[in-house]
Amino acid sequence: xxxxxxxxxxxxxxxxxxxxxxxxxxxxxxxxxxxxxxxxxxxxxxxxxxxxxxxxxxxxxxxxxxxxxxxxxxxxxxxxxxxxxxxxxxxxxxxxxxxxxxxxxxxxxxxxxxxxxxxxxxxxxxxxxxxxxxxxxxxxxxxxxxxxxxxxxxxxxxxxxxxxxxxxxxxxxxxxxxxxxxxxxxxxxxxxxxxxxxxxxxxxxxxxxxxxxxxxxxxxxxxxxxxxxxxxxxxxxxxxxxxxxxxxxxxxxxxxxxxxxxxxxxxxxxxxxxxxxxxxxxxxxxxxxxxxxxxxxxxxxxxxxxxxxxxxxxxxxxxxxxxxxxxxxxxxxxxxxxxxxxxxxxxxxxxxxxxxxxxxxxxxxxxxxxxxxxxxxxxxxxxxxxxxxxxxxxxxxxxxxxxxxxxxxxxxxxxxxxxxxxxxxxxxxxxxxxxxxxxxxxxxxxxxxxxxxxxxxxxxxxxxxxxxxxxxxxxxxxxxxxxxxxxxxxxxxxxxxxxxxxxxxxxxxxxxxxxxxxxxxxxxxxxxxxxxxxxxxxxxxxxxxxxxxxxxxxxxxxxxxxxxxxxxxxxxxxxxxxxxxxxxxxxxxxxxxxxxxxxxxxxxxxxxxxxxxxxxxxxxxxxxxxxxxxxxxxxxxxxxxxxxxxxxxxxxxxxxxxxxxxxxxxxxxxxxxxxxxxxxxxxxxxxxxxxxxxxxxxxxxxxxxxxxxxxxxxxxxxxxxxxxxxxxxxxxxxxxxxxxxxxxxxxxxxxxxxxxxxxxxxxxxxxxxxxxxxxxxxxxxxxxxxxxxxxxxxxxxxxxxxxxxxx
Numbered sequence: 001x002x003x004x005x006x007x008x009x010x011x012x013x014x015x016x017x018x019x020x021x022x023x024x025x026x027x028x029x030x031x032x033x034x035x036x037x038x039x040x041x042x043x044x045x046x047x048x049x050x051x052x053x054x055x056x057x058x059x060x061x062x063x064x065x066x067x068x069x070x071x072x073x074x075x076x077x078x079x080x081x082x083x084x085x086x087x088x089x090x091x092x093x094x095x096x097x098x099x100x101x102x103x104x105x106x107x108x109x110x111x112x113x114x115x116x117x118x119x120x121x122x123x124x125x126x127x128x129x130x131x132x133x134x135x136x137x138x139x140x141x142x143x144x145x146x147x148x149x150x151x152x153x154x155x156x157x158x159x160x161x162x163x164x165x166x167x168x169x170x171x172x173x174x175x176x177x178x179x180x181x182x183x184x185x186x187x188x189x190x191x192x193x194x195x196x197x198x199x200x201x202x203x204x205x206x207x208x209x210x211x212x213x214x215x216x217x218x219x220x221x222x223x224x225x226x227x228x229x230x231x232x233x234x235x236x237x238x239x240x241x242x243x244x245x246x247x248x249x250x251x252x253x254x255x256x257x258x259x260x261x262x263x264x265x266x267x268x269x270x271x272x273x274x275x276x277x278x279x280x281x282x283x284x285x286x287x288x289x290x291x292x293x294x295x296x297x298x299x300x301x302x303x304x305x306x307x308x309x310x311x312x313x314x315x316x317x318x319x320x321x322x323x324x325x326x327x328x329x330x331x332x333x334x335x336x337x338x339x340x341x342x343x344x345x346x347x348x349x350x351x352x353x354x355x356x357x358x359x360x361x362x363x364x365x366x367x368x369x370x371x372x373x374x375x376x377x378x379x380x381x382x383x384x385x386x387x388x389x390x391x392x393x394x395x396x397x398x399x400x401x402x403x404x405x406x407x408x409x410x411x412x413x414x415x416x417x418x419x420x421x422x423x424x425x426x427x428x429x430x431x432x433x434x435x436x437x438x439x440x441x442x443x444x445x446x447x448x449x450x451x452x453x454x455x456x457x458x459x460x461x462x463x464x465x466x467x468x469x470x471x472x473x474x475x476x477x478x479x480x481x482x483x484x485x486x487x488x489x490x491x492x493x494x495x496x497x498x499x500x501x502x503x504x505x506x507x508x509x510x511x512x513x514x515x516x517x518x519x520x521x522x523x524x525x526x527x528x529x530x531x532x533x534x535x536x537x538x539x540x541x542x543x544x545x546x547x548x549x550x551x552x553x554x555x556x557x558x559x560x561x562x563x564x565x566x567x568x569x570x571x572x573x574x575x576x577x578x579x580x581x582x583x584x585x586x587x588x589x590x591x592x593x594x595x596x597x598x599x600x601x602x603x604x605x606x607x608x609x610x611x612x613x614x615x616x617x618x619x620x621x622x623x624x625x626x627x628x629x630x631x632x633x634x635x636x637x638x639x640x641x642x643x644x645x646x647x648x649x650x651x652x653x654x655x656x657x658x659x660x661x662x663x664x665x666x667x668x669x670x671x672x673x674x675x676x677x678x679x680x681x682x683x684x685x686x687x688x689x690x691x692x693x694x695x696x697x698x699x700x701x702x703x704x705x706x707x708x709x710x711x712x713x714x715x716x717x718x719x720x721x722x723x724x725x726x727x728x729x730x731x732x733x734x735x736x737x738x739x740x741x742x743x744x745x746x747x748x749x750x751x752x753x754x755x756x757x758x759x760x761x762x763x764x765x766x767x768x769x770x771x772x773x774x775x776x777x778x779x780x781x782x783x784x785x786x787x788x789x790x791x792x793x794x795x796x797x798x799x800x801x802x803x804x805x806x807x
Contacts, residue, residue: 004163005164025189037164040159050092051092051094053087062117092126095126095130164253202271225351232386234400242260249267265346265389274372274377276348276389280343284335297310314327315352327349346386356374386405418470420471423455445481503704509588528592535562546593546594548560564591569680571609572585572611581612604697610691612625612626652671656675672691672692673690716782719775754771775787
């Protein structure tokens with residue numbers, strides 16, 4: 001949120017101390033994220049001087065150009081000018097060589113010495129739009145003849161300088177969504193460190209009704225959605241450009257001025273925090289305003305020209321025939337103020353924050369008005385803000401107040417009553433704050449102390465502080481004004497040691513994460529919210545099982561994810577677009593499903609996703625692709641690290657994988673394979689992607705039941721033997737490995753495949769496997785006789801069961 005420093009000082013009359021005040025605002029909880037200098041004329045007219053045109057002659061090579069001699073005080077320079085109204089004897093604004101000017105988009109450009117159609121030009125005679133002093137480009141500015149030649153133009157033109165403070169406003173601080181709110185906080189901070197500062201609010205004592213010729217009746221049908229609604233009519237106004245002081249205030253905080261009526265409503269909203277809306281009185285049929293909801297799918301066109309289908313819960317401002325405005329969100333196309341408007345109906349209201357937020361999100365609006373209404377504004381400032389705006393409109397556009405203020409306040413929002421125990425203040429803060437200082441802080445925050453007892457304070461919290469409803473909230477207010485830095489650190493540090501199991505989820509996650517990081521993987525974290533379009537990519541992940549958000553921030557964050565594959569592919573696409581092509585990522589996260597009405601399930605997962613190579617190519621090693629077998633090795637390593645050594649393999653049934661396997665150990669614990677190209681392309685990924693989904697919830701159940709075996713390290717050496725076997729094409733290594741291990745269970749420790757050959761020299765339908773067998777006896781050293789006997793036994797079983805032939 002942007003606030004003007006000059007504007008703040010209209011509420012509290014304090015000396016200029018920008019750095020001190022911004023630091024104080026941050027300590028009060030209104031974090032200052034940056035400060036920018038603002039000038040009503042960008043550049044401050046630096047380098048612009050008053051020049052005197054001594055001569056003006058026609059350019060010999062251009063009909064529309066003139067060659068002038070201009071005295072700029074220090075010298076007389078030649079300037080080529082194309083303005084039709086330039087003439088000798090004029091005093092004009094001259095941008096000297098080296099001066100920086102700004103175009104209508106704020107882009108800077110510098111005046112340089114140059115030649116135009118063969119004639120030298122040393123500067124530029126400026127029009128008002130080129131200086132930022134107006135919008136006219138019909139000709140150059142002609143200045144007062146009494147001005148001194150060579151004097152800086154900034155001494156002639158009034159330029160307002162300001163500092164714009166960018167505040168990172170947290171959602172709970174709705175009371176600070178205005179200059180008055182920020183100034184109120186700053187006053188409280190200054191009061192605790194120095195003498196109390198007077199708080200000055202704009203006077204509305206000049207408000208009075210001139211006649212009652214244009215009364216508009218108001219009817220509120222839904223008082224729950226519109227607890228308070230005020231309105232007044234102003235007749236005989238002139239819609240025109242706003243005065244400079246209003247335009248400067250609005251431009252400083254980034255709002256483009258439009259006309260005096262619209263500018264005043266924006267001005268008061270940012271000044272007091274109360275959104276207002278002005279209707280052209282002629283557009284209101286039946287001289288009546290009705291605040292109500294309309295039937296579902298009613299069509300309504302907003303100010304931006306877009307037609308919307310209304311929801312049955314959208315609160316609308318209507319007349320007797322048609323809707324005029326979406327309450328608290330956006331105005332209608334045909335009811336706004338134009339240059340032809342002479343009478344207006346001015347609205348000031350308090351709308352239900354939840355209703356406004358739902359409507360704004362439903363129609364994808366994010367206006368300054370909805371920003372304030374949906375967080376909760378001050379319900380007691382409604383009439384005051386209306387009077388303030390009416391007086392400003394009269395000041396800037398004339399006109400008369402032509403009706404009494406209609407104020408329908410059917411459901412009064414009461415101030416909160418809170419009892420604050422002193423003991424709770426001291427115990428929570430950890431330090432005793434004097435009672436008188438507590439009461440002083442509360443008074444500066446407009447919190448009334450109704451009664452004081454030995455045990456605590458009876459307080460009345462103003463309605464605009466809708467975030468302060470409990471004693472702990474009041475303590476937070478006291479502490480932020482008192483100053484967190486004034487709380488002393490204890491000399492003694494107490495800590496407790498919590499007993500935790502080594503099988504707890506977070507500890508197991510850390511173990512696995514450390515292992516994967518050691519293997520070169522990077523941990524990622526994706527949003528649990530995703531687009532509903534993603535749930536249409538496959539049949540298994542069905543939209544009927546999705547968990548939808550009631551109030552989604554956007555259509556891309558409308559549902560909870562049913563798989564971690566979406567976040568993984570988005571991360572792959574994001575990195576590929578930034579030339580990061582070798583990717584190995586993992587994520588711990590949850591999926592969310594609704595298999596029956598209001599029956600929600602959440603399952604934990606560990607996802608691993610790869611693309612590209614495992615390493616870059618070097619002079620002594622080629623690249624190694626992060627292929628299926630690399631991914632499988634990483635998954636098996638994770639399972640073994642968790643003590644799961646025996647797994648069964650089956651073809652995967654996940655339909656977003658084109659091929660792959662499912663691993664099980666009693667229950668399915670992982671799916672891994674190649675992501676379908678169609679699914680990957682929907683995220684903008686053209687390369688081959690491998691994905692593994694480890695069902696972490698099942699892993700936790702298995703690990704909690706199993707105890708890792710502890711074995712003594714063998715003292716005796718192991719022996720290695722190799723077989724080269726000729727087998728049929730359909731025989732797999734897995735079959736050979738199981739046959740070997742079953743034929744010798746005591747001393748055969750492992751079987752590894754180290755070569756596969758399928759060449760033209762082999763018989764048709766045959767292939768060659770080279771296997772390595774590791775033998776070891778934990779009690780003694782193996783003899784050649786034992787080794788030969790074992791290998792013969794294994795060979796015989798391979799021949800009998802798999803038809804293998806020793807080559």
